[in-house]
Structures are given as structure tokens and as C-alpha cells.
Amino acid sequence: MIRFYTATLGCKINQYETRSIAEAWCGNSGRGRSPEAIAEKAVEVDDPSCADVILVNSCAVTANAVSDLRQSVRRFYRDNPEARIIITGCAAQVMGDDLAELPGVVRVVAQENKAELLAGPDAGGAASTADQGSDPVFMPFHISEYDRARPVVKVQDGCSHRCTFCIVPLARGRSVSRPVAEIENEVGRLLAAGFREMILSGVNLRHFGRDLLPRQDFWSMVAHLEATFAGQWAGRARFRISSLEPGQLDNHALDVLAESRLVCPQLHVSLQSGDPQVLKRMGRGHYSPEQALDFCDKLRDIWPEYGLGADLLVGFPGETEEQFENTMDVCRRLPLTYGHVFPYSQRPGTPAAKMTDQVDVPVRKQRAARLRAVVNEKKKAFLQHLGTLPELLVLVQDESGKGICEFYAPCRIQAGGCTLRPRSLVRCRPVELCSGVLQCVPV
Missing domain, CATH: 3.40.50.12160 (Methylthiotransferase, N-terminal domain)
Structure with missing residues (x-):
């Protein structure tokens, strides 16, 4: 053994x-x-x-x-x-x-x-299963269990959009989508195993479905899962969507989210920069910061309360102080509730690593710290606001009462000696914000 x-x-x-x-x-x-x-x-x-x-x-x-x-x-x-x-x-x-x-x-x-x-x-000794010949193949990974309370459901792999800073296409190859029937089967297995929140995840969800027949997109897949599972599981289980590209934030997305009874009111966006010129140098000129701002304004009509995270990359080659301030301004205007801020890191084999106008490392780190301060203030204000709500639906992550609510805010359930079952959803009332964690009691 x-x-x-x-x-x-x-x-x-x-x-x-x-x-x-x-x-x-x-x-x-x-x-x-x-x-x-x-x-x-x-x-x-x-x-x-x-x-x-x-x-x-x-x-x-x-x-x-x-x-x-x-x-x-x-x-x-x-x-x-x-x-x-x-x-x-x-x-x-x-x-x-x-x-x-x-x-x-x-x-x-x-x-x-x-x-x-x-x-x-x-x-x-077997041949590559990821990219043989002209058509990449989705690797046969699948799960029936998970070692965490929130399992990941992999729906897509690889990326066919070569951002100038990113090593992922070199590491994972071109985009390939998982057949919708396999996704549906895995979601069903995990629900049957007792999981009540799962993360629909991929490397670049914007590319989902382009290689499937008939061709579709990520939001069509979400709508299919909704039609399949909402009748039985609405209010008893939920989906959380992994990182999205701003280019996916369109009217189709709004329509699907407006009809959904399973998707958590929280999104995470791979924004990277709030300056259009920096985005172009990144190879991400297919969307604008204004697109994300406009979508978030419209989303408020569907979700009066929602969590919003973003990936943000600062100190990209050629980024001026003015361009960095444009990112700061966009982040102040977005209804961010948390964010992942990274100073640019040169990766071998990427076009950005060869650019001559590299930003000094101390400047990269200093800009990251300044942006994190803005994001952290917004996160603190959002947590304080959630503390005024009458009720939250908290996923129990372990026996101690650690949990996460629908808005992707950390919670701690004070059960008063009652047993908490990991993976379960518990309706709670927030009573206190302590060290960035919402203290809650079951209702």
C-alpha cells in the first residue's frame, strides 16, 4: 500500500x-x-x-x-x-x-x-493528452469528492489569448472546453455527495464553448445548469463563478444572472488595469475599463447587493504614474468588495519580459501597496454594510463555524454548542464584525 x-x-x-x-x-x-x-x-x-x-x-x-x-x-x-x-x-x-x-x-x-x-x-510514457495535432483535447480529470467544503468544477482549460505578460498559454496550451454533459454529470455527483456550493472554474472562461459543437459560450452553459438543477436545488445549493474577463460582461450575462436562482451574487473580474493604453500593451485591448463600470451599474438592478472582486496588475512595462492613477480611479469607482493586487513579474518567454521600458521593482511594489490600500478600505466598508443586513446564507466550511456567505465574505457562526455540519448552508444573522470576519448566529 x-x-x-x-x-x-x-x-x-x-x-x-x-x-x-x-x-x-x-x-x-x-x-x-x-x-x-x-x-x-x-x-x-x-x-x-x-x-x-x-x-x-x-x-x-x-x-x-x-x-x-x-x-x-x-x-x-x-x-x-x-x-x-x-x-x-x-x-x-x-x-x-x-x-x-x-x-x-x-x-x-x-x-x-x-x-x-x-x-x-x-x-x-504516454503521448501528450493535452494538445495532439491541431485540436487540443480536454484531459479526463473528474471528481466525485473533494477535500474542501467548496469543490471546484473544472469547465475549461488553457488559453488562446496570449497576453504579453502571461506564461499560462505556454504552460497550459490553447483553450479547450469540457463537454456540457460532463459538467452536468459532475455537478450532479457533487450534489449527491452532499456539497452545497461549487465553483465553476476555468483558465479563461471567455473562451468556453468556442470549440464545442454546437458552438456556445459560458453563459449558455450556466443557463443549462440552471435549467437542470434549479427546480430541485434553488435555495438549497448554489454555484459560484470563478474569474471572468470584462469582455464577458455583456447583455447575455445580465439576462442569465437575472433568471438565475443558483448563482451567488458575487463576481470576480480579471480587470488587470484601469488604463486603456496599458491594457493594449498587455494584449488586452478587447475590452475597456468603462465596460466593467457600465456592467456593474446595470448589475445593481439585478442584484441590489453583490460582492465584486478583481485581479489587478501594476507596474507593467511602460506604465506611467498617470496611467497607474487611472487604475486607482477606476478601482475607486467600481463597487469592489475585495481585490487581488500583484506587482508585475517578468516571466521568461513572454513578450513583456523583453520590453525595454521596465518599471523599477521598488516602484512596482509601492504602487501595489497604494492600490491595496484603496481596495482594503472598500472591503472594510462592504463588510460593515453586510453587518447591517438582516440575514446571510452561510456555507459551513468546518466544525468550528468558519464559513463564507453568498457575497464571498468570511463568516464565523456562533452555534452556541449546536453541531455544525460542514458543507451545509445555514441562514444566519450577522451580529458583529471582528478582525475582518462577520460573526453570525443561526436564525
């Missing part, structure tokens, strides 16, 4: 793929796999020092992500030098030879070959 430990760095898609591999290694046959496909069964352990195999699912989106990967692998080797360390994921795709030299590493599996691991820790 092989004992294995998994470590996931990076995005929700990595989390999903790790869980799918772990299910396969534990002998969960799932769709299209038989237990006999893995010659030697395995058991997952919580302590890497007890593991025979350590699987590290890596990220390469920033230099810090790669640094974290190296540190993690060295720590695993130091604490358990007998373990076989396998590295897969995006960093394995773009810098596999370097990672193979790290101590304890016995195998590096490129992202494009990650599905090989479904057959077991020692499987390998």
Missing part, C-alpha cells in the same frame, strides 16, 4: 486536478477507470514525512510561485529524504529540466502530460 501526500500550488484548477489524481490513486474508479488500472493501491496521508510518494502540483504564473515550489521541494526532501517526489503542473511544463535537479525529485511530469498520473504514481 503506497502512502502519498499531495501539495498544490497556484490556482483552483490545480486544486481540482490534484483531487482528481488523488481519487484515482486511492482506487476511486470514477467514469472510464477501473480499479485494476492502478496496479498498487494507495492511501493519502496528511503528513508528508509519512509518505512514500509526494506529489507537488506546481504553478509558474509568478517568480514567487516558482520560488515557493523550490522551497517546498527542498523542505519535503529535508523532512523525508526517502520519499519519491513527483513534480507536475505548469512549472513542470516550462522548466522541467531545472526542476529535475532538485533533491528527491524522481520524476517531472509536464502539464500537458499530467493526465498520465491518473493511472498511478509510476505510470508514464
Whole structure:
């Protein structure tokens, strides 16, 4: 019996793929796999020092992500030098030879070959399953369980839009969509397993459906899930949408959200910059900041209260102080309730890394700090506002009462000795805001 430990760095898609591999290694046959496909069964352990195999699912989106990967692998080797360390994921795709030299590493599996691991820790040698010939193929990852209260449902992979700063197309290849029937089946499995909130996630949801027949888009898929599940699950389960591009924020989106009884009133937008010229240099000239502002104004007619997050990248090559201030202004005008602010990180192999007008690193960090201060003030004001609402619907994340409400705000349920069941939705009344967390009592 092989004992294995998994470590996931990076995005929700990595989390999903790790869980799918772990299910396969534990002998969960799932769709299209038989237990006999893995010659030697395995058991997952919580302590890497007890593991025979350590699987590290890596990220390469920033230099810090790669640094974290190296540190993690060295720590695993130091604490358990007998373990076989396998590295897969995006960093394995773009810098596999370097990672193979790290101590304890016995195998590096490129992202494009990650599905090989479904057959077991020692499987390998198959051809790439991600991008053979002219048409990329959706890898056969799927889940029936999850190690968190909110499972990810992967609906799309890869990206065909090459932003000048982004290494993701090099690491994950071109966009490929999951068939809607497979998405529907997985949502049904997770609902049957007791999950009451799931995250519809992809690398670039704007590209969903372009490669399917008949051609469709992300909002059509959401409408299909709504038609399939809302009759039974409205008010008892919910979907949360992962990061969207501003180019998706159109009238179709408004129509689908207006009819939805399952989608949480919260969106996360990959805005990146509030300056049109910076967006063009980023290769993101297909939308404008005004498009996001206009959509948010219209969305208020559908959702009187909603959470709004954004990804924001500052210090991009050539960004002037005036252009940065344009981003600050857009963020002040948007109804942001939180945000992820990153200083630009040069990634090898991307056009932006070769641009001559690089912003000094200290300036990048200083601008990130200034923008975070604006976002944090808006987050604090939103949490204070939520504290005045009569009721919130909180997903229980663990037995201690940690939870998250429909607006994507952190909560803590004070159950007064009553047992809280993780994965369940509980109607609560907010009573206090303490250290950025809404304290709530069941109603």
C-alpha cells in the first residue's frame, strides 16, 4: 500500500486536478477507470514525512510561485529524504529540466502530460493528452469528492489569448472546453455527495464553448445548469463563478444572472488595469475599463447587493504614474468588495519580459501597496454594510463555524454548542464584525 501526500500550488484548477489524481490513486474508479488500472493501491496521508510518494502540483504564473515550489521541494526532501517526489503542473511544463535537479525529485511530469498520473504514481510514457495535432483535447480529470467544503468544477482549460505578460498559454496550451454533459454529470455527483456550493472554474472562461459543437459560450452553459438543477436545488445549493474577463460582461450575462436562482451574487473580474493604453500593451485591448463600470451599474438592478472582486496588475512595462492613477480611479469607482493586487513579474518567454521600458521593482511594489490600500478600505466598508443586513446564507466550511456567505465574505457562526455540519448552508444573522470576519448566529 503506497502512502502519498499531495501539495498544490497556484490556482483552483490545480486544486481540482490534484483531487482528481488523488481519487484515482486511492482506487476511486470514477467514469472510464477501473480499479485494476492502478496496479498498487494507495492511501493519502496528511503528513508528508509519512509518505512514500509526494506529489507537488506546481504553478509558474509568478517568480514567487516558482520560488515557493523550490522551497517546498527542498523542505519535503529535508523532512523525508526517502520519499519519491513527483513534480507536475505548469512549472513542470516550462522548466522541467531545472526542476529535475532538485533533491528527491524522481520524476517531472509536464502539464500537458499530467493526465498520465491518473493511472498511478509510476505510470508514464504516454503521448501528450493535452494538445495532439491541431485540436487540443480536454484531459479526463473528474471528481466525485473533494477535500474542501467548496469543490471546484473544472469547465475549461488553457488559453488562446496570449497576453504579453502571461506564461499560462505556454504552460497550459490553447483553450479547450469540457463537454456540457460532463459538467452536468459532475455537478450532479457533487450534489449527491452532499456539497452545497461549487465553483465553476476555468483558465479563461471567455473562451468556453468556442470549440464545442454546437458552438456556445459560458453563459449558455450556466443557463443549462440552471435549467437542470434549479427546480430541485434553488435555495438549497448554489454555484459560484470563478474569474471572468470584462469582455464577458455583456447583455447575455445580465439576462442569465437575472433568471438565475443558483448563482451567488458575487463576481470576480480579471480587470488587470484601469488604463486603456496599458491594457493594449498587455494584449488586452478587447475590452475597456468603462465596460466593467457600465456592467456593474446595470448589475445593481439585478442584484441590489453583490460582492465584486478583481485581479489587478501594476507596474507593467511602460506604465506611467498617470496611467497607474487611472487604475486607482477606476478601482475607486467600481463597487469592489475585495481585490487581488500583484506587482508585475517578468516571466521568461513572454513578450513583456523583453520590453525595454521596465518599471523599477521598488516602484512596482509601492504602487501595489497604494492600490491595496484603496481596495482594503472598500472591503472594510462592504463588510460593515453586510453587518447591517438582516440575514446571510452561510456555507459551513468546518466544525468550528468558519464559513463564507453568498457575497464571498468570511463568516464565523456562533452555534452556541449546536453541531455544525460542514458543507451545509445555514441562514444566519450577522451580529458583529471582528478582525475582518462577520460573526453570525443561526436564525
